[in-house]
Amino acid sequence: MASKGQKFRKYSYEEKMSVIKEVVGEGSSICELSTKYQINAQTIRTWVYQYRHGNRMDRMRGRPKVEDDIDYKQRYEILKEFSAFLDKRHKRK
Numbered sequence: 693m694a695s696k697g698q699k700f701r702k703y704s705y706e707e708k709m710s711v712i713k714e715v716v717g718e719g720s721s722i723c724e725l726s727t728k729y730q731i732n733a734q735t736i737r738t739w740v741y742q743y744r745h746g747n748r749m750d751r752m753r754g755r756p757k758v759e760d761d762i763d764y765k766q767r768y769e770i771l772k773e774f775s776a777f778l779d780k781r782h783k784r785k
Contacts, residue, residue, distance in 0.1 A: 703731070708739050711725055711729060711731065711736055711739065712739055712740055712743045715736065715740050716740065716743065716744075722736050722737060722740070
C-alpha cells in the first residue's frame, strides 16, 4: 500500500513500448530489464500482460481534465435557491 505523500514515477508510452519490445521481441529477461531501467519487475510484468491481452497502453487514466469555464457564482445561486426550496418544503410537513 502506498504511504501518504508517496510519489510515483510516470512512464511515457514510448518508454513502456521499448521495454515491452525487449521482452516480447528480443526475449530479454524481465529481471535484467528491471535492473537495467530501474523499474520494478512486477510493473514490467503488468505492462507485458496488458500488451498481450490487447489493453491500450497510451490511454490516460483517472478523471479527465475539465476546462476552467465553470461559473461558481451561478452554481452558488442555484444551490441557494434549492436550499430555500427544501427548507420551505420541510417546514410544510
